[in-house]
Amino acid sequence: xxxxxxxxxxxxxxxxxxxxxxxxxxxxxxxxxxxxxxxxxxxxxxxxxxxxxxxxxxxxxxxxxxxxxxxxxxxxxxxxxxxxxxxxxxxxxxxxxxxxxxxxxxxxxxxxxxxxxxxxxxxxxxxxxxxxxxxxxxxxxxxxxxxxxxxxxxxxxxxxxxxxxxxxxxxxxxxxxxxxxxxxxxxxxxxxxxxxxxxxxxxxxxxxxxxxxxxxxxxxxxxxxxxxxxxxxxxxxxxxxxxxxxxxxxxxxxxxxxxxxxxxxxxxxxxxxxxxxxxxxxxxxxxxxxxxx
Numbered sequence: 001x002x003x004x005x006x007x008x009x010x011x012x013x014x015x016x017x018x019x020x021x022x023x024x025x026x027x028x029x030x031x032x033x034x035x036x037x038x039x040x041x042x043x044x045x046x047x048x049x050x051x052x053x054x055x056x057x058x059x060x061x062x063x064x065x066x067x068x069x070x071x072x073x074x075x076x077x078x079x080x081x082x083x084x085x086x087x088x089x090x091x092x093x094x095x096x097x098x099x100x101x102x103x104x105x106x107x108x109x110x111x112x113x114x115x116x117x118x119x120x121x122x123x124x125x126x127x128x129x130x131x132x133x134x135x136x137x138x139x140x141x142x143x144x145x146x147x148x149x150x151x152x153x154x155x156x157x158x159x160x161x162x163x164x165x166x167x168x169x170x171x172x173x174x175x176x177x178x179x180x181x182x183x184x185x186x187x188x189x190x191x192x193x194x195x196x197x198x199x200x201x202x203x204x205x206x207x208x209x210x211x212x213x214x215x216x217x218x219x220x221x222x223x224x225x226x227x228x229x230x231x232x233x234x235x236x237x238x239x240x241x242x243x244x245x246x247x248x249x250x251x252x253x254x255x256x257x258x259x260x261x262x263x264x265x266x267x268x269x270x271x272x273x274x275x276x277x278x279x280x281x282x283x284x285x286x287x288x289x290x291x292x293x
Contacts, residue, residue, distance in 0.1 A: 003208070003212065005210070005212050006167060006258060008170060008173060008174045011173070011250070012173075012175045012176065012177075013176045014177070015178050016177065018049060018175055018177045020175060021057070021175065022053065022056075024173055024175075028090075032060040032086065032089060033054070033059065033088055033090055033091065034086050034090075034091050034106070035047070035054075035061050035062070035092045036091055036094070036102055036106065037064075037095050037099050038065055041094060041099075042065050044183070046094070046139055046180055050094050050137055051063075054092075062082070062086040064078075064082040064106075066078055066079070067099045068098065069278070070098065070152075070279070071152075072155070073119060073153060073154070073155050073157075075102060076105035076118055079102055079106040080105075080116070083106050083132070090132060090135065091107050091132055091134045091135070093135070094137050094139060095138070096138065096139060096140035096192070097142065097145045097152070097279065100134075100143065100151075100171070101145060103134050103136070104131070104145075104169040105153055107132035108121065108125070108132075108164075108168060108169060111132055118153055119162055121153075122163065123163070123165065125165065125166040127168055131169055134172060135172065135174075135175065136171035136174050137176075137177060137180060138180070138181070138246070138249070138250075140249075141189075141231075141248065142191070142279075142280060143249070144199055144250055144251075144256070145253065146171055146253065147250050147257055148254075148256065149165060149168070149170040150164065150165050152164070159274060160270075161270070163269065176246050176247065178243040182235070184235070189228075189232045189245075190280070191279070191280025192249070193231070193245065193280070194284045194287075195279060195280040196220065196245070197224055198265065198283045198287055199217075199220075199252035199255065200220040200221045200251075200255060201287075202256060202265060203217040203260075203261070204217045206256075208258070210259065213259040216255040217252060217259070219248075220251040220252040223251070224248045227240070227244040228248075231244075231245045263290045263293070264286045268282040271285065
């Protein structure tokens with residue numbers, strides 16, 4: 001059996017990694033960014049930690065901060081219009097899975113306008129043009145979306161979540177900076193951590209698993225079991241735990257980007273869309289029953 005293994009072009013890990021942004025942008029000749037984030041991250045100063053780096057290097061950008069939890073078709077459509085208006089040639093996604101999924105939807109439709117309805121991208125998307133380059137900076141340790149070629153978009157008319165799979169959606173650059181995750185609330189730490197757990201477990205159980213993905217998933221679980229309880233209990237007072245859980249999330253993301261997921265996520269997306277549950281809670285509710293099955 002031949003296995004395919006994909007990664008971001010470049011990934012940066014560690015406290016302060018966001019400071020690599022100016023060099024990353026300059027080396028690629030990018031001119032103007034659309035920063036995709038949400039109002040909460042703007043309000044509480046998390047996004048500002050990244051914007052300050054851009055300002056300090058005189059990098060041009062405009063902010064689209066209308067990202068919603070479980071991003072919708074109309075949410076992404078508004079972002080596409082904002083991107084066109086800004087005349088941005090790359091995207092910086094700051095946030096959890098919602099910001100990164102929104103950025104992926106924006107980036108791929110801007111360069112493939114025939115999929116403007118977004119829903120037509122469901123499944124394995126037959127795009128012809130490269131996605132607008134994306135730099136992903138996660139602010140939660142959960143989705144691993146900074147390292148995956150997937151996006152989940154909700155159709156508000158039907159309440160259904162549409163998975164989009166296209167290797168063009170893989171962010172060019174992943175910047176995993178634990179400084180952006182220090183003040184995550186306990187509830188989000190718990191839900192996001194369970195999502196990492198399921199990513200790693202389903203990657204291990206997948207029929208597409210390989211020695212490469214098994215190594216990453218196993219290391220993710222090792223870090224998660226050791227450090228997630230500490231991150232939950234002590235939060236920003238345990239910087240090491242926050243850092244290690246952030247790495248666990250990315251490792252699991254790389255693993256399932258290549259091995260794919262299974263029943264827990266398939267059912268979890270449907271449950272979450274119907275009952276408007278946080279994704280981590282939805283997959284948690286499905287995990288035990290799927291393991292039994």
